[in-house]
Amino acid sequence: MEYKDYYQILGVKKTATDKEIKSAYRKLARKYHPDVNPSPEAEQKFKEINEAHAVLTDPEKRKKYDTLGPDWEKRFQGAPGGYTYTYGGQATDFSDFFETLFGQRGSTGTAGGGFDFDLGSLFGRGQRRTRGAERGADLEQGIEVTLAEAFNGAQRTFTLQTQAPCPTCHGTGSVNQGVCPTCQGAGAIPKTKRLDVKIPAGVKEGSRIRVKGEGNPGTDGGSAGDLYLVVHMVPDPRFRREGPDLYTEADVPVTTLVLGGEARVQTLNGPVTLTVPSGSQNGRTLRLRGQGMPDLRGSGQGDLYVKLSAVLPTHLSERQKTLFEELAQAGA
Numbered sequence: 093m094e095y096k097d098y099y100q101i102l103g104v105k106k107t108a109t110d111k112e113i114k115s116a117y118r119k120l121a122r123k124y125h126p127d128v129n130p131s132p133e134a135e136q137k138f139k140e141i142n143e144a145h146a147v148l149t150d151p152e153k154r155k156k157y158d159t160l161g162p163d164w165e166k167r168f169q170g171a172p173g174g175y176t177y178t179y180g181g182q183a184t185d186f187s188d189f190f191e192t193l194f195g196q197r198g199s200t201g202t203a204g205g206g207f208d209f210d211l212g213s214l215f216g217r218g219q220r221r222t223r224g225a226e227r228g229a230d231l232e233q234g235i236e237v238t239l240a241e242a243f244n245g246a247q248r249t250f251t252l253q254t255q256a257p258c259p260t261c262h263g264t265g266s267v268n269q270g271v272c273p274t275c276q277g278a279g280a281i282p283k284t285k286r287l288d289v290k291i292p293a294g295v296k297e298g299s300r301i302r303v304k305g306e307g308n309p310g311t312d313g314g315s316a317g318d319l320y321l322v323v324h325m326v327p328d329p330r331f332r333r334e335g336p337d338l339y340t341e342a343d344v345p346v347t348t349l350v351l352g353g354e355a356r357v358q359t360l361n362g363p364v365t366l367t368v369p370s371g372s373q374n375g376r377t378l379r380l381r382g383q384g385m386p387d388l389r390g391s392g393q394g395d396l397y398v399k400l401s402a403v404l405p406t407h408l409s410e411r412q413k414t415l416f417e418e419l420a421q422a423g424a
Contacts, residue, residue, distance in 0.1 A: 098144035098157065106158070110149060114229050117145040125253060125282055139276050146265050146277030228255075228280075228308035228317035235321045237295060239328040243360040243385060245293035252287055252319070255280035255308045263311045279311045289321060294388035296333075299323040330358060336394025337384045344368060346402045349376075357398050359383045366398060374402035 099106050102116045122128065124138040147153045233252065257263040258281050261272035265279040275281050289303055300320045307317025325333075332339040344355045352370030356363050359380065366378060377399045384394025405412065 096140065096144075098148055101140050101144040102148065108148075113145070113148050117141060117149075118229070118231070121145075121282075122253065128253075142276040142278040143271070146271070146275075146279065150265075225314040226311045227314045228310040230317040230320060231307045232320045232322055234324050235291075235301075236326050237291060237323050238326045239331060239333065240360060241291055242295050242323075242325065243293065246291040248289050248291055250287045250289060250321075252285050252306075254283050254285050254306070254319075256283040257281075257309045263309060263313075265311065280309050287319075291323075292388060294386045294390075295323045296385075296388070297323060297325045299388065331360070333385065335385075336387060336392075338394065338396045339399070340396065341399045341401050342366065343403045344372075344400050346374075346404055349374065349400065349402055355400075357396075359396055368400065372400055374400065376400045 099108070102108075102113060102120065104112055104116050108116075120141045121138065124134045124141060126135055126138060147157050231252075231254065233250070235248070235250070237246075255278075258265075258272060258275035258279055260274035261267050261279065263279045265272055265275065265277040267273065271277040272279070285306075287303065287306060289301065291301065295301070300322055303319040303321065305316045306319035309316050330340055338360070340358070342355050342357045347353075348355060348368050349372045350370065352372075353368055355366045355368050357366045357380070361383065364380065364383070366380065368378070377397050380396040380398060382393050383396035386393045408416070
């Protein structure tokens with residue numbers, strides 16, 4: 093049998109944790125998924141990834157693989173009263189195997205001058221042990237959200253590449269004590285799914301929206317994982333956001349700054365009227381209470397800060413020129 097290095101296939105170290113293995117698997121599965129990469133080479137790679145994942149995330153399979161290599165399942169064959177070890181087409185007593193492997197001869201009693209172990213209890217008396225119910229892995233997917241959507245909340249429809257329980261092995265990963273030919277031992281197959289999700293008002297960069305039960309399916313009757321949508325905010329040219337507060341600018345005629353008056357200001361709720369005090373300087377900032385971003389937990393709302401930008405006249409009539417000259421002389 094051609095040796096397959098499952099750790100190399102997933103790009104992890106032999107000391108990798110279960111979390112690191114699952115994370116590496118998710119990245120590679122997305123890269124070589126048949127819907128994304130339809131080439132024959134990618135299809136073969138996808139099968140190898142699923143095979144490696146199925147073995148390395150099962151503690152018992154991983155232990156046997158680390159000891160015996162990728163054909164560990166074929167090397168164990170049930171025999172009356174215990175196990176035999178098959179190598180090179182010949183079956184030998186399993187105790188001989190332990191003597192070769194560990195330098196000591198194992199038995200159901202005391203190994204000569206060494207340790208005690210019971211082969212039947214260790215490997216299940218000739219029966220393949222299953223993993224038992226296991227919760228499915230959580231998934232993450234980034235989503236882009238506009239400032240208006242974060243302000244008002246929104247309903248979005250997504251198309252996701254997720255997984256469904258394998259119809260052949262029903263999530264166990266095995267058929268007739270061998271690796272399932274459909275899912276290659278993963279217990280699940282790829283599936284495209286449409287999902288309607290509510291984006292709550294007040295989300296910000298990095299917010300995580302949990303969609304319960306929409307992650308990968310569990311195995312052997314285990315519950316499905318959750319889907320987490322990670323928010324990435326789309327920049328808005330009109331506003332700058334700092335926490336719950338928003339910042340913007342408003343063009344105001346210089347006469348309004350000097351004499352006072354009103355200015356129209358655009359907010360995420362629509363245009364509002366801002367009162368400009370007389371004698372306001374160019375660049376002065378005024379606050380509109382409650383016109384900022386809503387709190388994600390529903391406790392209040394931020395403010396909108398408006399920076400006044402003076403608009404100077406570019407085409408003056410003779411009368412306007414005269415008035416500015418008189419104003420300059422009066423100021424002098």
